[in-house]
Amino acid sequence: MRARLALWVSGLSYEQREVSLKNKPAHLLELSPKGTVPVLWLLEHTVIDESLDIMRWALGQSDPQGWLTGLDAKGQARIALNDDTFKFHLDRYKYPVRYDLTAELALSVHREQGVIVLHTLDECLRHQPYLSGQSWGFTDAAIAPFVRQFAHVEPEWFASQPWPKLLAWLTMFKTSEAFETIMRR
DSSP: OHHHHHHHHHTOOOOOOOOOTTSOOHHHHHHOTTOOSOOEEOTTSOEEOSHHHHHHHHHHHOOTTOTTTTOOHHHHHHHHHIIIIIHHHHHHHHOTGGGTOOHHHIIIIIIHHHHHHHHHHHHHHHHSSBTTBSSOOHHHHHHHHHHHHHHHHSHHHHHTSSOHHHHHHHHHHHTSHHHHHHTOO
């Protein structure tokens, strides 16, 4: 989702192909033996198969909203925390069976570790309107899809948590033109 956000904001044209990860096409595996998505296959046969790299590449081509120039050290640290710590716990909270975990362990350990990160995001949003600062940017686009996934595991529980700024930020993202556009199939 974050790669699609950067491609959309860059204004670059691209062909999007949805794939079933349960039945990976041979061509996907030829392009990227990892077999994960997203994969960006450029006309000159270069392959970029990491979402942050796709974001950087797309915005390096065209960055009309200044997402790359607005990405500072704090934003990079927030993204690193998201991609390392938060995603680790999100995956185990969302898919406990995949990791041979009990639901109780997923809640008591992995949800709670995710909550620690979410509180830091809410605290940031108490001091500025977006994770990127005064306007939506790279850091927001890089993190919002993962917060959305976390929220969807237990939506009622998530909505009842004491992080009003984070809830408003996530709602703004989910109702944005960018989100609506990139989520069309």
